[in-house]
Amino acid sequence: MLSPRPEVLALSEVIHGALNHTELAALGIDPASVIDFSASVNPFGPSPRVIEAIANSQIHCYPDRDATEFRQALASHLGVPKDCLIAGNGSSELLYLIGLAFLRSADQVLVVGPTYSEYSRVAQLMGATVSCCQASPRSGFQFPTRSLEESIRALRPRAVFVCHPNNPTGQLTPTAAIYLWADEFPQTLFIIDEAYIEFSPDAQSFTKSIRDNIVVLRSMTKAHGLAGLRLGYAVSTPAVIDLLARVRPPWSVSTIAQNAGIAALQDSTYLQRALASLAAEKTLLEERLAALGAMTFPSETHFFLIRVANATATRQQLLNSGILVRDCTSFGMPGFLRISPQTPPQNTLFCEAWKQLPVGC
Ligand SMILES: Cc1ncc(COP(=O)(O)O)c(C=O)c1O
Structure with a gap:
């Protein structure tokens, strides 16, 4: 076999939430019997208008490579020009396009952690050197403003990855600090991942003020419930968007995804209702878990952390009861689970399973 690029061999293992069908097959568990609290997706699913748009999609032609109508719908929704937008096969694809377009071997890259592992993986794949600036559990995982500023000054990184609100801690980023640094360090690209921002009513979006060295990533898969469809x-500025478009594989966003995206944006009433129900479910679940003696951490999103003695063992125990949670060990947090509230009956099943956990989990 040909030897691959060394960066490929050095890549860290891919660990994410959501059902791992290979794992479940090995355990003899039917995926249909598992309730997924590990993926932070709107549990009420997409708007009925999305289902209709999918059914009416023509698939014998190639999709519009530039997703023009979807971008037009987004432009009106966000109040930004269409040239400032690019669609991707999930925000994951766009992360890799940023790596391809901007990161070079031996670049310094800063990641604000603990956070989504794909930032480091993209940077490593491009041969960059990754440093992490960590939020601490002692401060409730508040954004590490001071240490990040010190790291930016010391390293003068090519890129800084920030998740806003952060996965898995649910904490927000101070927007003013990022804008100050973006002005002071024009040679640093700030990648702000707003995949979960719809779940955080108090969050200020970075899409409101766009600069050449800020790229905001948004996902339609989480709040709009399109995880299986990928959108x-x-x-960013038209110049940055043009660079990302140059490195994007053609037709990466299907006609079905584009049509679904437009329909999802049109049904804001459905989204607002779903998000309000989910917020109420989160409060209720936190209260019920607290009453059962669980140590939950406050978050600015729908998902939240629970402190446990051993996250891997507790995840396994809950999986045996048909409940999948996110073991945060791969985030460097072996004493935490991340859970994302589901529908009311499913949350009741979660609490039942929690009660059955052996002492010490
Ligand atoms: C913080 C964060 N960003 C991006 C993604 C990828 O989302 P998408 O489905 O849009 O590719 C995820 C998925 O879990 C995530 O947690």
């Missing part, structure tokens, strides 16, 4: 977008 996301990036917001």
Whole structure:
């Protein structure tokens, strides 16, 4: 076999939430019997208008490579020009396009952690050197403003990855600090991942003020419930968007995804209702878990952390009861689970399973 690029061999293992069908097959568990609290997706699913748009999609032609109508719908929704937008096959694709377009071997890259592992993986794949600036559990995982500023000054990184609100901690980013640094360090690209921003009513979006060295990533898969369809977008200046478009594989966003995206944006009433129900479910679940003695951490999103003695063992125990949670060990947090509230009956099943956990989990 040909030897691959060394960066490929050095890549860290891919660990994410959501059902791992290979794992479940090995355990003899039917995926249909598992309730997924590990993926932070709107549990009420997409708007009925999305289902209709999918059914009416023509698939014998290639999709519009530029997703023009979807971007037009987004432009009106966000109040930004269409040239400032690019669609992707999930925001994941756009992360890799940013790597391809901007990161070079030996670049310094800063990641604000603990956070989504794909930032480091993209940077490593491009041969960059990754450093992490960590939020601490002692401060409730608040954004590490001071240490990040010190790291930016010391390293002068090519890129800084920030998740806003952060996965898995649910904490927000101070927007003013990022804008100050973006002005002071024009040679640093700030990648702000807003995949979960719809779940955080108090969050200020970075799409409101766009600069050449800020790229905002958005996902349509989470709040709009389109995880299986794959749709996301990036917001930046036309010059940056043009560079991302140059490295994107053709037709990466299907006609079905584009049509679904337009329909999802049109049904804001459905989204607002779903998000309000989910917020109420989160509060209720937190209260019920607290009453059962669980140590939950406050978050600015729908998902939240629970402190446990051993996250891997507790995840396994819950999986045996048909409940999948996110073991945060791969985030460097072996004493935490991340859970995302589901529908009311499913949350009741979660609490039942929690009660059955052996002492010490
Ligand atoms: C913080 C964060 N960003 C991006 C993604 C990828 O989302 P998408 O489905 O849009 O590719 C995820 C998925 O879990 C995520 O947690």
